[in-house]
Amino acid sequence: DVKVTQSSRYLVKRTGEKVFLECVQDMDHENMFWYRQDPGLGLRLIYFSYDVKMKEKGDIPEGYSVSREKKERFSLILESASTNQTSMYLCASSWDRRDEKLFFGSGTQLSVL
Amino acid sequence: QKEVEQDPGPLSVPEGAIVSLNCTYSNSAFQYFMWYRQYSRKGPELLMYTYSSGNKEDGRFTAQVDKSSKYISLFIRDSQPSDSATYLCAMSDGGTSGTYKYIFGTGTRLKVLA
Numbered sequence: 001d002v003k004v005t006q007s008s009r010y011l012v013k014r015t016g017e018k019v020f021l022e023c024v025q026d027m028d029h030e031n032m033f034w035y036r037q038d039p040g041l042g043l044r045l046i047y048f049s050y051d052v053k054m055k056e057k058g059d060i061p062e063g064y065s066v067s068r069e070k071k072e073r074f075s076l077i078l079e080s081a082s083t084n085q086t087s088m089y090l091c092a093s094s095w096d097r098r099d100e101k102l103f104f105g106s107g108t109q110l111s112v113l
Numbered sequence: 114q115k116e117v118e119q120d121p122g123p124l125s126v127p128e129g130a131i132v133s134l135n136c137t138y139s140n141s142a143f144q145y146f147m148w149y150r151q152y153s154r155k156g157p158e159l160l161m162y163t164y165s166s167g168n169k170e171d172g173r174f175t176a177q178v179d180k181s182s183k184y185i186s187l188f189i190r191d192s193q194p195s196d197s198a199t200y201l202c203a204m205s206d207g208g209t210s211g212t213y214k215y216i217f218g219t220g221t222r223l224k225v226l227a
Contacts (some may be wrong), residue, residue, distance in 0.1 A: 100207070
């Protein structure tokens, strides 16, 4: 089974802090994604990556950056956390560009106070 | 108008009922259609995957796509309390429109009562 692991289930941070969310997948998938999920808004794509050291902006990249130094690891960085970044963050992976089947991690519920 | 519309529910049904979950969409370029199930405080998991129009069956689950009406459905037969979850539809154009587009519905919350 594909396993996508997110490092934290719950995080509480203060406004202005730098926040790192880590995601690791164990199936040698090429694609990795970061989404945020908010009630009534569904899943919105923040950033994605088709290869190591490669990244592309999704629909809502403002206030976020990403890093993919190794194929299995994709990190989401909040440079200066704000209260409107309180959300559920979901990491996902898929085999390659032509694969529509996403495998998700369990999510990180981030609260910014 | 949103590209994908999905009734948020909640939808409550008795155990054993047939459940019908639906999404409508506006972009005719979508050709891959997925259903994800998300339990509370968990990530979504892929339930059904179909390409283009038609039906696909997997156990108690049937996914139906009507591209002419831009309407997709997920049917659950003999529903069980363990089916209680949020169901998200998703669709993709496979990159055919130039920029790859993969969109999720907002999800329908289903509760199956024992």
